[in-house]
Structures are given as structure tokens and as C-alpha cells.
Amino acid sequence: MSVFTDLVSSRELLSNLTSREVKGKYKRTLLGQLWSLINPLAQMLIFTAVFSFVIRVQPDKGSPSGLDVFALWLMCGLLPWNFFANVLGGGMGSLVSSENLIKKVYFPRVVLPVSNAASIVVTWLGEMVVLIVALAIFGGQPWKWLPLVVVVMAVEAVFATGVSLTLSIANVYFRDVQYLIGIVLQAWFYLTPIVYPPHLVQTQSDKFGPLVGNVTAWDIYQLNPLTQFADVFRKLLYDNTWPSLSSIIAIVCWTVAAVVIGAWVFARNEKRLAEAL
Amino acid sequence: MNGPAIEVDHLAKRFRVYHERNQTLKAAFMRRRRALYEEFWALDDVSFDIPAGTSFGLVGDNGSGKSTLLKTLAKILFPDRGAVRVNGRMAALLEVGSGFHPELSGRDNVYLNGSILGMSRAEIDRKFDDIVQFSGVEPFIDQPVKNYSSGMYVRLGFSVAIHVDPEILLVDEVLSVGDAAFQQQCAEKFAQFRRDGRTVVVVTHDMSAVRTMCDHAAWLSHGKLVELGPAALVVERYRDATRSDQYVDPEGHVRWGSGEAVVDRVELLHDDRPVADVAAGGDVTIRLHYTAKEPIDHPVFGLAIEAADGAYLWANNTRDTGFAIPRIDGSGVVECRVPRLAFQPGGYTVLASVVDSSTTRVFDYVRNAADFRVVQGSVTESGGYVQLDGAWRAVSSDGVL
Numbered sequence: 001m002s003v004f005t006d007l008v009s010s011r012e013l014l015s016n017l018t019s020r021e022v023k024g025k026y027k028r029t030l031l032g033q034l035w036s037l038i039n040p041l042a043q044m045l046i047f048t049a050v051f052s053f054v055i056r057v058q059p060d061k062g063s064p065s066g067l068d069v070f071a072l073w074l075m076c077g078l079l080p081w082n083f084f085a086n087v088l089g090g091g092m093g094s095l096v097s098s099e100n101l102i103k104k105v106y107f108p109r110v111v112l113p114v115s116n117a118a119s120i121v122v123t124w125l126g127e128m129v130v131l132i133v134a135l136a137i138f139g140g141q142p143w144k145w146l147p148l149v150v151v152v153m154a155v156e157a158v159f160a161t162g163v164s165l166t167l168s169i170a171n172v173y174f175r176d177v178q179y180l181i182g183i184v185l186q187a188w189f190y191l192t193p194i195v196y197p198p199h200l201v202q203t204q205s206d207k208f209g210p211l212v213g214n215v216t217a218w219d220i221y222q223l224n225p226l227t228q229f230a231d232v233f234r235k236l237l238y239d240n241t242w243p244s245l246s247s248i249i250a251i252v253c254w255t256v257a258a259v260v261i262g263a264w265v266f267a268r269n270e271k272r273l274a275e276a277l
Numbered sequence: 278m279n280g281p282a283i284e285v286d287h288l289a290k291r292f293r294v295y296h297e298r299n300q301t302l303k304a305a306f307m308r309r310r311r312a313l314y315e316e317f318w319a320l321d322d323v324s325f326d327i328p329a330g331t332s333f334g335l336v337g338d339n340g341s342g343k344s345t346l347l348k349t350l351a352k353i354l355f356p357d358r359g360a361v362r363v364n365g366r367m368a369a370l371l372e373v374g375s376g377f378h379p380e381l382s383g384r385d386n387v388y389l390n391g392s393i394l395g396m397s398r399a400e401i402d403r404k405f406d407d408i409v410q411f412s413g414v415e416p417f418i419d420q421p422v423k424n425y426s427s428g429m430y431v432r433l434g435f436s437v438a439i440h441v442d443p444e445i446l447l448v449d450e451v452l453s454v455g456d457a458a459f460q461q462q463c464a465e466k467f468a469q470f471r472r473d474g475r476t477v478v479v480v481t482h483d484m485s486a487v488r489t490m491c492d493h494a495a496w497l498s499h500g501k502l503v504e505l506g507p508a509a510l511v512v513e514r515y516r517d518a519t520r521s522d523q524y525v526d527p528e529g530h531v532r533w534g535s536g537e538a539v540v541d542r543v544e545l546l547h548d549d550r551p552v553a554d555v556a557a558g559g560d561v562t563i564r565l566h567y568t569a570k571e572p573i574d575h576p577v578f579g580l581a582i583e584a585a586d587g588a589y590l591w592a593n594n595t596r597d598t599g600f601a602i603p604r605i606d607g608s609g610v611v612e613c614r615v616p617r618l619a620f621q622p623g624g625y626t627v628l629a630s631v632v633d634s635s636t637t638r639v640f641d642y643v644r645n646a647a648d649f650r651v652v653q654g655s656v657t658e659s660g661g662y663v664q665l666d667g668a669w670r671a672v673s674s675d676g677v678l
Contacts, residue, residue: 012392017393101393102353103353104375
């Protein structure tokens with residue numbers, strides 16, 4: 001598809017736009033790039049205080065790693081989620097905020113949402129490095145799972161980019177999307193096992209029984225691609241074991257679907273962007 | 278260079294004019310349809326070629342579709358019908374400095390903007406010094422561009438764009454930016470572009486710029502191509518058409534003016550006898566018969582000559598040549614003697630006018646006041662419009678002269 005060949009042919013532009021995003025983001029701040037670490041640290045403190053000390057959520061011990069630190073368990077799910085939410089949030093506005101550029105210069109439009117995602121990948125990488133070092137310090141064995149973690153991160157990056165391609169176009173036609181997505185992401189956050197372990201949902205679902213036919217709430221819950229991503233990352237980083245095959249298949253399918261739909265929507269609409277904006 | 282640089286093939290572009298545009302979901306749901314709009318064709322079946330290595334002007338009124346056409350050539354807009362084929366690397370100067378990030382330094386922005394315009398990193402590395410030097414913002418290149426004055430901003434943007442080194446350059450009125458010195462610099466750069474045999478396409482309202490800069494021009498009106506041809510001719514036709522008071526008199530002269538004084542007749546004389554053919558390089562007198570219907574103080578008579586293809590070759594008026602006329606009333610005759618009519622053989626047209634002392638009010642302007650032919654004289658030169666009677670001689674004789 002044209003979207004992919006465009007990306008390959010404009011990789012230098014892509015890297016320049018990405019470094020513009022990265023360099024421009026924390027300009028005129030005292031702490032600069034440190035902010036990208038302070039944010040998740042603050043989230044970690046807040047969520048740990050609320051969900052570990054107040055609500056007493058108790059995730060299973062890492063097996064076979066033996067880790068039993070709520071904050072680390074939390075971050076294994078929270079960092080991938082944050083990445084996803086940030087790519088959506090930034091990617092959605094990537095076309096609208098570059099309106100002036102789109103109307104005056106020709107270049108492959110797809111570099112705008114993709115460079116947004118790439119700049120957030122850079123931040124995410126930094127966060128993950130810190131997390132992995134912390135896991136190792138607390139006795140985990142994340143190192144030998146590192147290659148797989150990198151692969152899954154790449155898959156999630158592609159998935160998030162695919163979704164943001166569609167949203168960036170949607171936002172051009174209906175500016176509501178950017179407000180709607182705030183609510184959607186908030187609900188989605190709690191529908192994903194980030195601050196609580198997924199077996200709590202399973203327990204409730206079993207009590208309730210099937211909703212329609214054989215389908216239980218748990219089955220529907222599993223459809224959430226971010227649930228699968230959180231599961232895979234926790235298995236690799238916190239438990240230090242192989243993720244389940246079904247999770248791997250699920251995230252690959254979701255990613256292929258997101259990219260195919262995103263590229264199709266984008267290719268169909270990119271030629272009219274200069275008029276539609 | 279061979280073949281056209283740009284081929285425009287039955288190009289059509291449709292726009293929607295929204296009466297009520299749904300840019301929110303609520304509006305879309307409430308009305309259960311996307312929007313109410315009317316369509317109009319901003320470009321309607323436009324076809325022409327732009328030959329490689331020439332300068333091409335697009336002229337027309339506001340809303341005639343010329344900017345839409347330029348944006349379609351630049352691939353910013355996509356045609357609804359027809360096609361544009363571009364042979365060669367193209368750069369568009371529709372706006373300079375688009376995509377500058379205010380917080381980043383001039384240096385970073387040169388790289389960023391350069392890659393948006395399609396340059397590779399190695400290419401920008403190579404041209405970086407030239408870009409900065411041309412822009413004249415050298416001392417500030419490591420400052421964030423938000424601290425630049427608007428002039429500096431534009432100069433840096435223009436400098437990046439011009440160094441893309443395109444074979445085809447599209448320009449939309451950006452020549453009118455910066456101070457006089459920078460404009461001069463830009464004009465020289467364009468002249469160099471043309472000398473290098475590159476193709477330049479310009480949209481502008483400045484007719485004299487089209488005349489001096491462009492070889493060919495296209496005139497668009499309401500999205501349709503009205504006239505295509507040599508720039509001077511197209512500009513003249515366009516100017517004629519935009520004069521609302523123009524008419525054709527019974528003798529077939531195209532003229533306009535308020536009519537307080539009129540040009541009755543223009544004739545060419547050689548040895549005091551009216552002639553239709555003039556020998557190249559010969560002596561000729563252009564005699565203008567006029568009638569002033571009321572007394573007019575300090576009138577100015579003007580004459581101009583155009584070649585058969587519309588090229589504007591010569592103009593002369595009584596004010597600029599210092600021939601003061603205190604007052605005219607009733608009929609009279611003035612004449613202008615040309616001692617050496619240095620034109621190449623061919624057909625020519627005389628344009629004649631009577632205007633007021635400020636040359637802003639036109640009493641009468643006749644586009645084709647007289648036609649004449651230049652025939653072979655004593656000088657033979659190989660081409661062009663004028664005879665300069667150039668002469669050759671050998672200066673050093675290393676060869677076999």
C-alpha cells in the first residue's frame with residue numbers, strides 16, 4: 001500500500017520530525033527530558049498508595065521470578081498502557097495541528113502520525129530501561145527475556161500507530177474525536193488489568209455465569225487488546241516466563257487489523273486532507 | 278532539455294462550498310447527513326504543457342483557479358479528473374518557513390525544513406553554509422527561531438526552499454517578501470534559475486513581472502483556460518479584458534478611454550510619404566492625428582510598438598522624452614521621428630494613446646492604431662526582434678584566422 005512505500009521513501013523526514021517532537025517537547029522546562037521519567041514515577045506513587053495500601057489489591061507473586069513488589073508489577077502494565085494512550089492522544093491531533101504545513105507543502109502525510117508515535121517510542125524506551133534495571137535490582141531475571149520484550153514493544157508500537165492513523169483522519173472530519181477519546185481512554189484504562197490483577201474479573205465473571213449462550217464476561221474482557229499486551233509484558237518482565245500462545249496470537253491479530261484498517265483509511269483520505277482541514 | 282516539464286491533461290478540480298458543515302458529531306447525528314453543500318469546479322478541463330527550461334506565468338482574477346492549479350501541480354491538492362505529469366524534481370514556494378518549529382534553533386530548522394521539502398541529510402550538510410549565507414541570519418543560526426524577526430524568518434525559509442535545487446520551481450507571490458535588498462537577491466536567484474535552464478511556474482498579480490520574467494503564460498477565468506501563449510500576448514489580452522470600457526470602433530480598432538480627446542489616425546511616413554512597408558534600419562516618422570473635444574492642458578501622447586506575436590518592443594511618450602504640450606483644443610497632428618527603425622523584418626503594430634499629465638487618466642488608447650511591415654534592409658542579423666548591427670572582429674589570433 002502507498003502508505004508503506006511513502007514511509008520507506010521518507011525515512012529521513014520521519015527521523016527529523018521525530019527529533020523535532022522529542023527536542024521540542026520539553027523546551028523551556030527546567031528539568032527537560034527528566035519529565036518523561038517523573039510522570040510515570042508520580043503515577044506509580046499515586047497508584048501504589050491507592051491500590052496497594054488503601055484498597056489492598058494483591059497480585060500473585062511473580063512465578064518463577066519470585067518478585068512481590070506491587071509498584072513493579074503495576075509498572076509492567078502501566079508503561080505499555082501509557083505508551084498506547086499517549087500515541088493515541090498525540091496521533092489524533094497530528095494532522096490537525098500541522099494544518100498549515102499540509103496546506104502549503106507536499107510530503108507524504110503519513111509521516112505526521114508515525115513521527116508522533118516514534119517520538120513516544122523514544123520516551124517509552126527510556127522508561128522501560130529504568131523499569132528493567134529496577135526489576136533486576138529487586139531480584140528479577142529480566143535480561144534473558146529482553147529480546148522478546150523488544151519484539152513485543154515493537155508490535156505494540158505498530159498496533160498503536162495503526163489505531164492512531166484511523167483516529168487522526170477521524171479527527172480531521174469530526175473534532176469531537178479528541179474530546180471523546182479522553183473519556184474512552186479513561187474507561188479503557190479500568191477495563192484493562194493495570195491497577196488490578198485480571199483474576200479478580202475472572203472470579204466475578206464465574207460467579208455471574210454466561211451472559212449470552214456460552215459467552216461470559218471474562219471472554220469479552222479478553223477481547224481487549226490492551227489486556228493481552230499487559231498480560232504478555234507481565235509474563236515476560238515480572239514473572240520471567242513465556243506468555244501464553246493465545247495472547248501472542250491475539251496481539252498479532254489485533255496489530256494486523258489495526259494496521260490494515262489504519263493504512264486503508266489513511267490512503268483513502270490523505271489526498272483530500274488539504275481541502276478537508 | 279526535451280519534452281514538457283509539466284503536462285496538464287484535462288485537469289478538473291471540484292470544491293464543495295458548505296452551507297452548513299458538520300464538523301461535530303452532534304451536527305452529523307441531528308441532521309442525519311454529512312452536510313449541505315454546493316459543488317463548483319475550481320478547475321474545469323484545463324490542458325496545457327509547460328516546456329522544460331521556460332518560465333511560465335499563471336494569470337487571472339482572484340478566484341479564477343490559478344492558485345488551485347498551482348497547488349494541484351504541487352500535489353497538495355489532487356485532481357478530480359484528468360492528470361498532471363511532472364518530469365523532474367519539483368519544489369513549491371507557496372509559503373516560506375512552513376514547518377519551522379519556534380522553539381528549535383535556526384540550524385535544526387534548516388534540517389527539518391529541508392527534509393520536509395525533500396532534501397536528504399547529506400544534501401543539506403553540503404548546502405548548509407550556502408543556505409545560511411544566502412539568508413543572512415548567520416549570527417543567529419543557533420538561536421531559537423521564535424526570537425527571529427519576521428524578516429529573518431522569511432529569509433531563512435526562502436533560503437532553504439531555494440536551495441532544494443529543483444528542476445521545476447513553483448512560486449506563488451512569495452517574491453513580495455522581505456526588504457528591498459532581499460527582493461533583489463531573490464530576483465537574481467530566479468534569473469539564475471532561468472539561465473540554468475530550469476522551469477519556473479509563477480502565480481502573480483504583477484503583470485509587469487509576468488511580462489519580464491515569463492516566456493509563456495496561461496490566463497484562467499472561472500476555472501477555464503482562456504488564453505495560452507507568449508507571456509506578453511496573454512498579459513495584453515488579460516489586461517484588455519479587464520478594462521470594462523473597451524470597445525471596437527467601426528474601423529475595427531480596439532480602443533478605450535474617456536473620449537475628451539481621441540486619436541483619429543496614425544500613419545507611418547518615410548520621406549514625407551505614407552508607407553506600409555519600412556526598410557529595416559530605415560528612417561520613419563509616426564504621425565498621430567488627434568481631435569480634442571474640449572481644451573486639455575498638458576496632455577501626453579504615447580506610442581508603442583508590438584511584434585505580431587504580441588511581444589511589447591518599444592514605448593515612448595511626450596512626457597518622458599521632454600516634449601511639453603501646453604494645451605490642445607480641436608484637431609491637430611503630432612509626430613515622432615525614429616531615425617533608425619532597428620527591427621528585424623516582420624509584421625508590427627503601433628499602439629497610440631492620449632492621456633492626462635499624470636498618465637493615469639486615459640482619454641483614448643488605440644491598440645491597433647496602425648499595422649506595418651519591416652522589410653529587409655542593409656543589415657542582416659539572424660534572429661530576435663531587433664537589429665543591433667553587431668560587428669565581429671578577431672582579437673587574438675591563436676587560431677587560423
